[in-house]
Amino acid sequence: MDHPTRRGVLAGAIAVAAATATGGTARAAARTPTLWREFTATPYTHPQIPYVGRAGARTGARRFPRRERTFDIRHYGYGASPDGTSDAAPAINRALAAAGESGGGTVLIPPGTHRVDDVIRIAHDHVTLRGAGSARTTLLATRNLTELIGPYGSRYGGDKSSWSWAGGLIWLCPEVRWDALTAAIRAKDWPFEGWTGNKRDEWETLTSVAPAHRGSWSVKVADASRLRKGDLVLLRLADDADHTLLQHMAGGGPGPAAYTWDDKTKLTSYVPYEWPVRIAAVDRAKRRVTFERPLPLDVRPEWDPRLTTHARELTGSGVEALTLEAVETPQSPHLLDKGHNGVTFQCAYDCWADDVVVRHVDNGFGLVGASACTLRRTRVAGRGSHHPYFCREGSHDNLIEDFAIEERTTPAPAGTQLHGINVEGLSSHNVWSRGRMEMGTFDSHRGMPFANVRTDITVDNNGRHGGDASAGPLFGARFTHWNIRVTNERAGLMKIDGLAPYSATVGLNTVREFDQIDVPDFTGDLHARVELYGTTDAVRPRNLYEAQRDLHH
Numbered sequence: 001m002d003h004p005t006r007r008g009v010l011a012g013a014i015a016v017a018a019a020t021a022t023g024g025t026a027r028a029a030a031r032t033p034t035l036w037r038e039f040t041a042t043p044y045t046h047p048q049i050p051y052v053g054r055a056g057a058r059t060g061a062r063r064f065p066r067r068e069r070t071f072d073i074r075h076y077g078y079g080a081s082p083d084g085t086s087d088a089a090p091a092i093n094r095a096l097a098a099a100g101e102s103g104g105g106t107v108l109i110p111p112g113t114h115r116v117d118d119v120i121r122i123a124h125d126h127v128t129l130r131g132a133g134s135a136r137t138t139l140l141a142t143r144n145l146t147e148l149i150g151p152y153g154s155r156y157g158g159d160k161s162s163w164s165w166a167g168g169l170i171w172l173c174p175e176v177r178w179d180a181l182t183a184a185i186r187a188k189d190w191p192f193e194g195w196t197g198n199k200r201d202e203w204e205t206l207t208s209v210a211p212a213h214r215g216s217w218s219v220k221v222a223d224a225s226r227l228r229k230g231d232l233v234l235l236r237l238a239d240d241a242d243h244t245l246l247q248h249m250a251g252g253g254p255g256p257a258a259y260t261w262d263d264k265t266k267l268t269s270y271v272p273y274e275w276p277v278r279i280a281a282v283d284r285a286k287r288r289v290t291f292e293r294p295l296p297l298d299v300r301p302e303w304d305p306r307l308t309t310h311a312r313e314l315t316g317s318g319v320e321a322l323t324l325e326a327v328e329t330p331q332s333p334h335l336l337d338k339g340h341n342g343v344t345f346q347c348a349y350d351c352w353a354d355d356v357v358v359r360h361v362d363n364g365f366g367l368v369g370a371s372a373c374t375l376r377r378t379r380v381a382g383r384g385s386h387h388p389y390f391c392r393e394g395s396h397d398n399l400i401e402d403f404a405i406e407e408r409t410t411p412a413p414a415g416t417q418l419h420g421i422n423v424e425g426l427s428s429h430n431v432w433s434r435g436r437m438e439m440g441t442f443d444s445h446r447g448m449p450f451a452n453v454r455t456d457i458t459v460d461n462n463g464r465h466g467g468d469a470s471a472g473p474l475f476g477a478r479f480t481h482w483n484i485r486v487t488n489e490r491a492g493l494m495k496i497d498g499l500a501p502y503s504a505t506v507g508l509n510t511v512r513e514f515d516q517i518d519v520p521d522f523t524g525d526l527h528a529r530v531e532l533y534g535t536t537d538a539v540r541p542r543n544l545y546e547a548q549r550d551l552h553h
Contacts, residue, residue, distance in 0.1 A: 030540045033506050033531035036547075043551060044215030044294045047251070048504040048529050050451035050478040051215065053548030054293045055431045056374040056399030057350045060549050064318055064352050064374075066128050069105035071095040082112035084140055089118035092129070100124020109322060111136040116169070117143055123175035125315050131322030134357045134379075138323045141169045144362075145339025149182050152339070155190035156266055156468070164337040165390055166193060168344030168366055170324055174314040177347045194369030194393045195234055195274050195310040195347060202311050206233060209305040214298050217280075218290040221307065224282055227289055231279045232349055234310045235295075237303040238272040245271060245303050249426070249450045251477030251502035255522030259473070267472030270426045270447055273297070274394050276310065276349055276371045293397060296428050296451060311347055318352040319343060325359040330410075331384050334417040337362040342380070345370040353378055364388040364405075367395040367430075375400045384408030388440055390422040391430055392447070398430045399545070407438040407460075419443035420463040423452050424471070431545045432457060439463065442481070442493045444500075450476025455544040456483045461490040464517055473521035475500035482544040483507040485536055492516045497528035507532045507539030 039046045043053070054060055076098070078091030092107065092114075099105035104126025111132040116139045122129055131137025145152070145167045152162040171178065177197075184191040184198045191198030206227060210220040227233070239245040243261040246268075250256040261268070275297075281290040289307070299305045326340040342358030344366035345351055352374040358364050360382035365375055367390070378400070380388040388405045391398065405420065412418065420440025421432050424447040435457040442454055446467025465474065479500045484507065486494050491511035496503050499520050505528070520526065532539045541547035 067104040088114040089116040163339030173346040264472035446471035451478040477502035
């Protein structure tokens with residue numbers, strides 16, 4: 001069931017907000033805030049605004065790399081007349097494996113509706129799964145992840161289903177990592193899901209790292225002999241007994257120093273902080289390593305800083321030009337999702353989705369231990385989702401742009417929950433840009449994510465944040481909301497100067513406090529900044545990410 005008037009309603013609400021903000025005129029005059037002028041003077045070390053100008057695959061490249069060799073699924077045992085009556089999953093997965101084993105290529109799915117009864121796995125580098133367009137090619141997913149892989153409990157206990165925040169019916173994950181994850185799930189040995197394996201023990205030290213400041217592009221190392229240009233490494237920062245690393249992520253000062261960290265057991269399980277980054281240059285004589293992005297945090301001796309190895313990443317792969325539609329079932333009660341999930345990237349770096357729609361899913365697009373990925377022209381539609389977009393388990397430097405969350409087509413069943421664009425678990429330097437959210441919210445899901453940006457987004461703010469109390473703060477330092485249009489004027493999680501430390505709220509229309517559940521985690525002065533409050537589309541630059549990207553590209 002479509003809602004053809006919904007966009008018109010949103011557009012009208014935006015126009016009303018603009019007129020209200022300007023005393024009845026169409027728009028406020030464009031204005032450049034002091035914060036932007038400050039940022040351009042110190043782009044890598046600004047106290048409130050993070051540098052995200054290189055977020056996304058290949059540091060924000062506009063074009064995705066695609067291998068010329070093509071693989072048509074009709075050559076892998078699938079009939080030439082797709083009508084949704086036969087299972088296309090075996091042929092698609094055979095073609096994806098063949099492309100990977102040959103060094104990469106593009107697997108083509110013709111127009112039509114193609115039934116898939118299994119997970120579609122992109123498990124090799126430089127492999128693209130491409131339909132004929134999201135309006136022309138549909139994969140109809142008939143089964144959920146509980147049926148296909150098994151029940152997935154939480155490593156933190158309770159009766160929750162981890163399919164509520166993990167896994168996808170299109171799953172981009174390196175083969176060895178996927179095999180280990182699914183084996184652990186079937187054995188009910190609930191795994192960690194990130195860069196260093198199920199037990200977080202699949203790494204070894206490459207070298208120790210000398211002290212450096214946040215925003216530095218290079219570091220001095222003890223031994224550069226095992227480091228090569230183009231390598232992907234992890235910067236590993238462990239916390240100390242006084243939790244000074246966590247305090248640093250929150251901006252430091254009296255508030256974080258007074259916060260009780262020791263009982264936040266889920267949060268403390270998230271450290272060490274692991275930041276994947278590709279090496280741009282190595283000077284062996286000076287033992288200096290330059291990265292493709294600046295340091296997200298200080299590097300201090302008390303945090304035992306190291307460059308390490310990690311589980312094998314997936315790189316250079318993507319999914320494009322198709323719709324993934326799950327069979328329509330009622331949304332499950334909160335945290336009991338069966339896993340009718342959309343597209344998930346896991347242990348992926350420099351990967352992407354482009355022109356992809358998911359419909360009738362429990363959870364839409366996932367970034368789980370994934371970094372430097374781009375989701376462009378994606379949309380979540382249908383009966384309503386728990387997490388339309390989720391970003392967790394130490395996911396960094398991702399770009400979600402030109403995205404949409406459509407209004408649900410059926411009423412929400414009792415006992416369900418709606419979040420929105422989620423970020424949690426120490427995830428940092430992620431960007432949501434040019435979005436249309438007909439439902440949901442800016443969900444910071446505890447686990448103290450930090451230095452994330454939401455910019456140029458229209459939102460009907462009717463969702464709620466989630467997160468266990470043991471996961472600690474909703475916000476770390478340097479969250480920025482820039483040019484946000486809230487159509488229902490609900491303040492929660494939009495105007496964040498009373499919630500997030502060292503944050504910036506710039507170019508937000510007038511909002512009101514109602515139906516709030518968010519409260520500040522830190523006491524005292526949060527050092528948060530607000531500019532151009534009560535305006536609509538008046539702030540210049542209009543899009544913070546694009547302006548940062550254009551500074552140095």
